[in-house]
Amino acid sequence: MRRSKYDPRRPVASSERKTTSAMIASIAGDDVPTIAAPFGNALTKLAAERDDIVGMTADLSKYTDLHVFAKAYPARFYQMGMAEQVLMSAAAGMAREGFTPFVTTYAVFASRRAYDFICLAIAEEMLNVKIVCALPGLTTGYGPSHQATEDIAIFRGMPNLMIVDPADAIEIEQAVPQIAVHQGPVYMRLLRGKVPRVLDEYGYKFELGKAKMIVDGQDFLFVSSGLMTMRVLEATKELAKEGVSCGVLHVPTVKPLDTETIVRECTRLGRPVIVAENHSVIGGLGEAVATTLMREGANQNIFRQIALPDEFLDAGALPTLHDQYGLSTKAICGSIRSWLK
Known part of the structure; x- marks a missing residue:
């Protein structure tokens, strides 16, 4: 039975508690x-x-x-206050005047609160607005009001809108100039603050619209995006031992x-395919990959998902939540071990 948010929560033992801020x-x-x-630094350089290039935000x-x-x-920066719908409309106006606005807010506010304005003022008109949103998926412990666990599902159905994770x-750093060159609206999920540096170890180069094999392996194939690529790379090293x-x-x-790349790699070697994403199990990368394989008649392999459940998530410290919802490196390794049995 699904627990209601009003039901008593399981007490967390002191050994399980993390002191990290939500x-x-x-x-x-x-x-x-x-x-x-x-x-911020890549946009400033561009x-x-x-x-x-102009920068616009809703008090964030x-x-x-x-x-x-x-x-x-400062003369190219516009602070619109806590008014995301106005922010998107103003960005559309700036784009019509020949500017390339980079618009920032939290992913929940863009996807839930400003959806109609993005749809009709920006996407339908194919305007050159770049919507860059922090706190995607489970990257904050502040609970459902800030956790954009369904943003990709919401935006995948919007015509003309490119989605980057x-x-x-x-x-x-590499994506910012490329989405600026792209003609049309873009929604990019943003990791902000002190962001991990991982992909340089593998000589990786970002190409807009391209999926890339970072490491190869015989037993399983992870298909991932966003921070989950960092996590599955960590898990891959642990499992190799x-x-x-x-x-x-x-x-x-x-x-x-x-x-083309997804079908080729998911059918090569007959490996089980595991899609790992920082998003709800509903409507994100997992369903997009599964649908692609089905349409191409390439769905013969075992297919699994590592993703967030279809429910409103708890609040708390991120390390604890990532363990709880299966996104941590430890949890991913545990899932693989269970599937090997």
């Missing part, structure tokens, strides 16, 4: 190198080369790293999907 600045472990504010510049841009280019700071060989196919562009 609004933790980084989802990296202590031993993972980080880069501070990669989005703005030095393009005078059409500090919490979306746009304050870096605002400090460097970067894995780390390196990819954010036990003789389990896993490949990792990173899919940073969730819409449109790189169907």
